[in-house]
Amino acid sequence: EAATLLADPAVSLEVVSQYALGSNWALSCAALAALGQRADGAELAQAISVGFDKLHLWAMFFALKYLCGLERRPPVGEPLAAAKEWWAENVLILSFFRDYLSQRAAKNDSATFGASLARTPSASTGAIRGFLERLNHPMALALIGQLDSLQRSNVDRGFLGSFGRFWSETKDDELLIDLDEWGEALDAAQAGAQLTPVRSLVVSGEPRVGKTSFLQLLARRLAGRGWTIFEAGGADLMAGQQWFGQLEGRIQRTIEEAAVSKKLIWYIPDILQLARSGTHQGQAASILDQILPAIQSGRLLVWTEVSPKNMARLLQFRPALRGLLEVVRLEPQDQQRTAALAQSLVERLACKTRLKFEPGAIEAALSSARQYMGSGNLPGSAIDLIRLTANRASKGANAHVEAGDVIATLSQLTGLPIGILDNQERIDLGEIRAYFCARVIGQNEAVSAVVERIAMLKAGLNDPGKPIGVLLFAGSTGTGKTELAKTTAEYLFGSTDRLIRLDMSEFQGAEATTKVIGDGGAGGETDSLIARVRKQPFSVVLLDEVGTAHPDVLNVLLQVFD
Known part of the structure; x- marks a missing residue:
């Protein structure tokens, strides 16, 4: 009787809609x-279909019957x-939808x-799939296939962005310079992204x-073909992970996404760290070990960059990578180029x-970069110096x-x-x-x-690949050895904080060489002298009581001194 009353054209469609989607x-x-x-009645088809989760159990039965009876039916x-x-646990809902799918078929x-599905949160796709599997209907299987296909093409940017970042076109892209020497390597790398696997x-x-500029140029080429670059390193993956299993879960979901x-394309700026990280009491495999099967099968496309020494170290850790990675070697540019x-x-x-x-600005940048940053770092050191100068000038x-x-x-x-750096300025010794x-x-x-x-530094007679000077101060306690080192740091680099002091009495064992060069294994080089110097190369290193160090440590240091 209520249905007959509501079917009367005198009752507005809006009233019927309120009852249909209401709580009664x-x-x-x-x-x-x-x-x-x-x-x-067909005018409400979209609202009923989209708002299906708001319906009561028995209302679902009438809603599905209504949708099946329409001349122009929704998907x-x-x-x-x-x-x-x-x-999936309600037998009535399962029965309703099996009949619905049979009628639609x-x-x-x-x-x-x-x-x-575009309006459905990614977290709900698991519930949809589980329900479709319980229906056990041919049309449900077809929908599962479509759901899987859509999941493979949809990127959960919210999840990936929670610990990593996406590369996007920025105002600095126009400053990227495409070197002629890189053309062939860029073509080969681009082709690698189109191979199967x-x-x-x-x-x-x-x-x-x-x-990094090489990879940015490559990313710009592939952007036109629909590729996106996602960046996350070992530290990003491990950030905020507190319990056993959390990190492994994030790694596996990252592989899927x-x-x-x-x-x-997953850009990993520190793949060597991935080979050293992620192991714990309940996990013997590193992060790299966990993503390696996906790289081998071609499900995951990884970009990374390393120095030649770290490349050799990486292949030593994981020889299997030798046949998996396409290697592009970039050489420093000469002064003219x-x-x-x-x-x-x-x-x-x-x-x-x-x-x-x-x-004169370009010449100053080139000569300064060569003398103070090393010729092996060209063209990056000179280019960065010009960019930083332009940035300061624009402000x-x-x-x-x-x-x-x-x-x-x-x-x-x-x-x-400035008096030491500027060749046009004289200094008073x-x-x-x-x-x-x-x-x-x-x-x-x-x-x-x-x-x-200091005078030799000013004259440009020092070797850019060696320390400015190696001085041995011999004398009893209190004669000014440490103070002279502090004063040198303050004069040359503006602060005594630029003094790296090592108590060499802690280097008496042969294993202490790892404190200088790092252990090259899972511990990395975080606290080694070489890591501290790389972090701030413009420093004074004070080897206090150097005579107490182990001969192996002295032999390592002598390679730098010579």
Whole structure:
């Protein structure tokens, strides 16, 4: 009787809609039954289908009957996209939907979700799949196939973004310079992403030769083919993981979400750390071991970059990687080629920032980078110096970039005084000697030795690949050895914090060499001298009581001193 009353055209469709989707299950059933008798009943098909999870148990029966009776029916899977976990345990709901699917199949309707899954949270797909499996119907199997296909192509950016980051086009992309020498390697690397199975890529080269820029250029090429780059390292994966199993769960889900089928490339900036991390009392496999099967099968496409030494170390840890990774080796650029790259960068910066670069600025950047940052780091060291100078100039009122601006940037970067860095400026060795003598009294010979090394640095006669100076201060306690080292750090680098002091009495065992060069294994180089110097190369290293160190430690140090 209620259904007959609601089927009357005198009752507005809005009223019927309120009853159909209301909380009173009896009136909801009556309203849904009435919709099938109304001429305008089809207008509510979308609302009923999308809001299926709000319906009472028996209202679902009338809703499915209503949807099946429409001339223009919504997608078969649309009401199923609202499935909850408890549906799979309810025999009535299972029966309702089996009959629904049989009726839709009899009408030759296609098994599709339409656009309904796009509105469904990713966390709900498990409940949908579980319910479809319980239905045990041919049309349900077809919907499961569509669900799996959609899951393979959909990236859960919320999950991946919770610990990693996605590469995207930025304003700095226009400053990327595509080197002619890289063309062939870029073509080969691009082809590797299109093979079946795909080939993961490692870019090998000394620091600042352009490894990251190479990958950014490659990413720009592949972006047009729909590929996205996701970046996460070992520290990112382990962040916030407290309990056994948490890390393993995140790794496995990352493998699923960063799959090749979703056109995602996983950039790992520190793959050597992955080979050293992730093991604990309940897990013998490192993070790298856990993702290795996915790399081998081609389900995961990984990009990474390493130095040649770390590449050798990585292959020593995991020889299986030798045949899995496509290796691109980048060599440092010579002075002439770096000058051409710097000129190209300056022209782009001038267009972008309206800054005017004086001719001497590029030469100052090249000579400074070569002398103070090492020739093995070209072109990156010179390019970075130009970029930092342009950034400082754009924040100030100066529209011209001169050699002096480059020197000022280098001074800020290294801590070295402008007077030493600027070839156009003379220094007074007498003033420097007076500065030291005022702090270290009565040690004229030692002070003169330090001042002579500073004079050689100013003249550019030092080897960029070696320490500025190696000095042995011999004397009893309290004569000023440590104070002279502190004063040198303060004068050259602006602060006594640039002094790295090692108590060599703690290096008396042969195993102490690991404190200098790192152990090369699971412990890494975090606390070693070499790691501290890499972190801040412009420092004074004080080897206190060096005579007490083990001969093996001294032999390692002598390789640097020579």
